[in-house]
Amino acid sequence: MHPLRRATPRRYLMCPPVHFDVTYAINPWMDPAKPVDVPLALAQWEDLRGRYRSLGHTVEQLAPRPGLPDMVFAANGATVVDGRVLGARFAFRERAPEAAAHLEWFRARGFAEVLEPVHVNEGEGDFAVTASYVLAGRGFRASPLSHGEAQEFFGRPVIGLDLVDPLFYHLDTALAVLDDTTDEVMYYPRAFSPGSREVLRRLFPDALTATDEDAAAMGLNAVSDGLNVLLPQEAAGLFGPLRDRGFTPIGIDLGELLKGGGSVKCCTQELRG
Template sequence: MPRDARSRRYLMCPPTHFEVTYSINPWMDPGKPVDLPLAMAQWEDLRDRYLALGHTVELLDPRPDLPDMVYAANGACVVDGRVLGARFAHREREAEAEAHLEWFRAHGFTEIHEPLHINEGEGDFAVTSTYVLAGQGFRSSPLSHGEAQEFFGRPVIGLELVDPRYYHLDTALSVLDDDRDEIMYYPGAFSPGSRAVLARLFPDALLTSEEDAARLGLNAVSDGRHVVLPQAATGLFEPLRERGFEPVGVDLGELLKGGGSVKCCTQELRAA
């Protein structure tokens, strides 16, 4: 089927102070040093890909005491111009939430909600035209789902994550076409009940292999036509092409040391 790209607006944060000095997910190993110049070059390549595809990239200023700020998707979720802030599960990232809220206040966003319950932004919220899909099990509280539904006025579908490698929803599921409610996901990351819900809501979803999921191939960003994803997830390229998408592979190997890839570095600013 023909695919149409839609211009997007993204918020990103350069990995100026990125390092792995603690471990709050299975991917993080403080014993593996980060090559910071390489991490910066890989991040800049991702940003430049977005710009070349016609998207707008806004920048969040990095802070030296917050090495994980490069994973900008975790700091908020924006739907219809309304900003649901984050409340992080781990103290190492707590201050990122206020840094994001300061950016939104300074850039003209007026409908902002500071959450009562733990949620980690687009790490655990994925947005389609019909639903907000919401992960739980390792980071975000199930209580955040009702809070999000009340604020956004959209149905929120809770999904239970059961594999610690996929500690955020955006490591196990990606929205391919938000207008047509098309997604791809790795079934093994979800509980049996959540798999049944996904199969019912998205019967034509692209199901991915454990191998591609383990390469964080689902930590991807789509504009409706171009799907930017880790280049190591080679098994996803042809299935995406068969569905009319154009995969764009990138190497974010240094940022993977912190447990994130393309989507983790990219927060979408959805206008009203």
């Protein structure tokens, strides 16, 4: 028997894909030879933003900048916990300037505790916040040293998890927090090392685990408000199990943005506290 679900209002930061393109390849999803339909990408993004607002959530907007085609993936720019902002330090030079754009946004809006990190982390790409922990991915982008930096800054236990499949290069492609008040998550076991799978099994024994097909459809790149779970519509195999647990799955089409290696969560940074 699963608890009665309740949505809680959220505040998100998003960046429209005005300059979205795939001109380089820094993850296996990206192919510069495939053309990008920017108007379609923008329409899909606007649909996601509209869904959030229709559910009662607040969506703030980060201004896109020319020459930074991946700014649409706003989750990578920072991690916010209890109103404290840990900035990003990107692994690839192509995205490096995005970090300053995010920090400028936070400082201009009065966030008092903002840390520019020493070690590489790509925001909520590799940090997932539950009620009890900050889960932290490593293996392809984030430095393991960023985990200690985050723990010291947030004052929350940080649990390191090793990613082993290049297709799931960020934690948010392999794991999603479903309820951040009860430590409920869903994840794809094969994206993690054997030791990390055992850690996840011990911490979250009742977690929903995804099939190969749903993981390959970027189904774990999802956003939940405690009741509604927005996820790629192609990950249809997750809809039934989510409903069985009392959640309301909402399928989203972000197929054009998937050409850049991101979907619902990648486009959505949560401003906690």
